[in-house]
Amino acid sequence: MPSINIKTPSATYDVTIASGILRTLSSRLAKLKQGKPYRPFVITSPDIWAHWSKPFLASFPKQGPAAPTVLLHPAGERFKRMAAVESLAQQLALAGADRDALLLAFGGGVIGDITGFLAAIYMRGVPYVQLPTTLLAQVDSSLGGKTGVNLRAGKNLIGSFNHPLAVLADTDTLRSLPPAQLRAGLQESVKAGIIFDQRLFSYLEKNAATILSKKPTPQSEKALTHVVAASVRVKADVVNQDEKELGLRMILNFGHTIGHAIEAATNYKQLLHGEAVAWGSIAALHVALARKTITPAQADRITKTILAYGPLSTFKATAAKLVALTYSDKKNRSGKRAYVLPTGIGATQVIYDITDAELLAAAESMLAFMRQSTAAPAKKKP
Numbered sequence: 001m002p003s004i005n006i007k008t009p010s011a012t013y014d015v016t017i018a019s020g021i022l023r024t025l026s027s028r029l030a031k032l033k034q035g036k037p038y039r040p041f042v043i044t045s046p047d048i049w050a051h052w053s054k055p056f057l058a059s060f061p062k063q064g065p066a067a068p069t070v071l072l073h074p075a076g077e078r079f080k081r082m083a084a085v086e087s088l089a090q091q092l093a094l095a096g097a098d099r100d101a102l103l104l105a106f107g108g109g110v111i112g113d114i115t116g117f118l119a120a121i122y123m124r125g126v127p128y129v130q131l132p133t134t135l136l137a138q139v140d141s142s143l144g145g146k147t148g149v150n151l152r153a154g155k156n157l158i159g160s161f162n163h164p165l166a167v168l169a170d171t172d173t174l175r176s177l178p179p180a181q182l183r184a185g186l187q188e189s190v191k192a193g194i195i196f197d198q199r200l201f202s203y204l205e206k207n208a209a210t211i212l213s214k215k216p217t218p219q220s221e222k223a224l225t226h227v228v229a230a231s232v233r234v235k236a237d238v239v240n241q242d243e244k245e246l247g248l249r250m251i252l253n254f255g256h257t258i259g260h261a262i263e264a265a266t267n268y269k270q271l272l273h274g275e276a277v278a279w280g281s282i283a284a285l286h287v288a289l290a291r292k293t294i295t296p297a298q299a300d301r302i303t304k305t306i307l308a309y310g311p312l313s314t315f316k317a318t319a320a321k322l323v324a325l326t327y328s329d330k331k332n333r334s335g336k337r338a339y340v341l342p343t344g345i346g347a348t349q350v351i352y353d354i355t356d357a358e359l360l361a362a363a364e365s366m367l368a369f370m371r372q373s374t375a376a377p378a379k380k381k382p
């Protein structure tokens with residue numbers, strides 16, 4: 001069973017990735033709490049709970065303080081707000097949650113980000129465990145301790161660094177994910193391969209059909225678990241070296257400069273995050289090609305692999321609008337844009353001298369490619 005250690009100056013914990021974790025949850029949590037009494041509070045959404053409450057509850061007593069209290073929060077990015085934190089805190093207080101509480105974030109990135117932030121501030125801090133149920137949450141958002149909520153003024157503008165006691169990723173839960181969510185999440189794995197892990201990239205390149213198999217087989221489950229574990233390893237390696245995003249962690253932002261601009265240009269409604277990142281990655285390849293940090297053959301392999309995890313929804317925006325929107329990226333420092341360029345497959349470089357002209361040319365090439373590629377027409381997010 002793959003278990004990967006996150007070790008940063010502020011926390012050390014394990015990420016476990018396996019099928020069937022939910023059914024043994026209570027003993028795993030008892031171990032984490034080192035036998036000390038605790039009260040579990042599950043924070044999840046109705047759609048996730050409808051699918052997975054049975055295996056989730058199987059290992060817990062039905063009554064008494066060790067029986068989980070379930071707090072349901074509506075699904076969706078628009079509910080990742082301060083109001084959610086206040087409402088959940090109020091529910092915790094009414095349910096008698098004290099410092100013995102253990103919060104369990106059972107859901108995708110939205111539930112994980114809210115719960116991690118709530119855990120940071122409820123009673124000035126209670127422990128929490130990440131139980132990610134989307135591919136994006138398993139390979140990205142549950143790791144690294146970034147938590148928070150959105151403001152009307154922008155995404156993730158309020159939050160804190162707050163690591164969980166552990167991340168327990170049950171790959172079975174991915175079975176109920178809408179296929180588009182799975183594919184979009186896999187774009188973060190493709191990104192991990194491009195920036196840091198040539199072997200992961202080659203594996204994704206060669207095994208797309210198995211990984212995306214509609215009917216789960218032992219082989220496809222094994223392939224997916226392998227990809228999740230390898231992607232987690234990339235993020236863990238990067239976060240372990242740079243917890244607070246002062247340097248190396250920036251590389252996780254590959255594809256995100258234009259990706260975030262695309263999300264903003266389409267009001268966060270038209271594309272899934274991974275799809276926007278995929279288009280942003282294709283734009284980054286054009287910058288890299290112009291600067292000759294990658295070869296046309298490498299760019300071609302990367303593009304084909306990104307598309308293998310498509311189809312990517314298309315969108316309408318001008319290159320100029322996208323470039324203008326890159327100025328509001330949170331990652332910018334004193335007006336300077338950090339930009340992540342591939343320097344091969346499995347290797348990257350962060351540059352600070354990217355010009356508008358370069359970005360404009362790359363965005364235009366990406367948009368031209370989008371128009372002539374066979375990408376599916378834009379559809380609304382489910």
Ligand SMILES: NC(=O)c1ccc[n+]([C@@H]2O[C@H](COP(=O)([O-])OP(=O)(O)OC[C@H]3O[C@@H](n4cnc5c(N)ncnc54)[C@H](O)[C@@H]3O)[C@@H](O)[C@H]2O)c1
Pocket residue numbers: 045047048051075076077080107108109110111113133134135136137140141142143144145146147155156173174175176177178181273
């Ligand atoms: N903290 C970080 O470092 C970090 C990193 C990347 C992204 N994020 C955040 O993550 C969020 C996106 O996360 P996401 O893509 O997981 O979206 P999400 O949490 O909104 O989940 C997507 C949808 O799938 C449903 N769902 C979740 N698991 C399911 C399952 N197993 N079966 C069926 N349906 C399921 C959810 O209820 C929701 O409707 C964004 O808010 C983003 O800002 C955070």
Ligand SMILES: [Zn+2]
Pocket residue numbers: 140188256273277
């Ligand atoms: Zn991302």
